[in-house]
Amino acid sequence: MAASGDGGADMEVEAFRRLYPARFYQRYLDAAVRPDARLLNRARSTSISLGPVPTADGSALVKVGNTTMLAGVKLEVMTPSSEGPDLGQVVVEFHMPPICSPQSRPGRPAEAACTITEQLTNALKSSELVDLHELSIAPGKAAWMAYLDIYCLDADGSLLDAALLASVSALAHLQIPSVAMTEEGTVIPALPETGISNHLSNDKHLQQPTVSEQRRLKLGAIPWSLTCALYKKHVLADPTAEEETVLHTILTVIIDSSGRLVAFYKPGGSIPATTNIIQECISLAKRRSKELQRSLDEAITQYESET
């Protein structure tokens, strides 16, 4: 370690990292590597597992490096609004419980959590991932309300990426149960067509045709997200929490599977993005989207082979 007036000539690496985080990172990044041995444009390894929450209608656990997200979808029957009689609804909420990082406290949701909720809602809406007509049961009478809740268990940077991946995976895992509708207009779970329990159930119910079969939710173009941190002329893909606090300028690119730009979200920061940087971020996001697509496909095949 070359002495450069920081008194760190014979300092231990870990102490140097804590005392002079900016200088510590500068030395790594100028040599185009990162403290966790990744190249600048490489994302962390990602794993997806489907169905960890058996009580939810759809769920997924996603890990991007150390960042861990648990997403669950719960379906409820609601009466659709008069403006959209054949539309269901998806309500997204992102939670940052105190377990996820030293910064988050119990009580009112932090600014970061509110922002990510807003970004997720925006990304799902803009990419038209869920066709709300799909969530209709009987037009004007009943539709599904899908509550999508994402819990951050370990916040180690690039939260939006992991949260969006968890949301998409949970929706891909979602099974819409088969239901029937009584004459009074209430929705009941459809009876299994075994015919054995005929005498137990009400005859009236049996006469009702099943209005909707059990099915997977059909998904539209899937949004894939990549967060980048800017340092001088370099772009760091998928920053960790430490990198995010040192580098300040963070931006998120969301690209959907048909190549459209769903979001280019750069909330300020001390470094303005030049056209070159913008294009580099977009091409990194495109490459990352292919990786994530592969991970999700693998997770789905694995899940299907297990069940």
Added chain:
Amino acid sequence: MGSAARRDGRTAIQLRPLACTRGLLNRAHGSARWSQENTCVLAAVYGPKSISGRRENPERATIEVIWKPKSGMTGNKEKEAELVLRRSLDYIIIATLHPNTGMSIIVQVISDDGALLACAINATTAALVDTGIPLSGLIAAVSCGINKEGDLLLDLTKSEEQEAQAHVCLVFPNRPLSMKVETSIKSDDEPVEHGLVTSVTCGAMSVDDYLSCLDLGRAASLKISEFSRTSLEQSQRAVELVTPT
């Protein structure tokens, strides 16, 4: 494309008339009202002032932004706008000049007819200038969108935003005049005012459309910075006339 008339008679790349008034509030250290026709925002800046407890930072001023919607409660949308505003203003406020202090920036929406975030960023920039604290430069925000037919539009109204395929709020730095803005990323080929400070998109568009939005927004931001500079110089001249010779 540029000749396609819009509902309010503007061409696709025409901005709405801008108006800016500074120093409206007596108690605030700086205040400004910025309007783009029917979108109007009032911004006030208090500080640098003393703050207490955990929020005090020995290295820099703590900046807080409070967004007050026209009606109703502060929800997720407002929280997000607060974050975007704070981070965007980080680009021009030299926070390290005022360690251990706090700055409150309050944004009151008076009326919203589209391009609200852009209008709020312009209003707070003007209010910061009115405060008289040193800034590293100015920023100009503009909203740009693409309608269902694929035409690019500037400075969208509320109804245009709702019909648009996608719209985006872009913030660019002002071209530096006398002072040199110190940026570590100054590339050889692109001037400072081409750098994108903030981008908040809504809706999906192709990458090419986004890049053309950037070009159009960049050109429009020059006009907006020109306006804010002129209005700033005018108010300075007014002060000069009042001072006794």
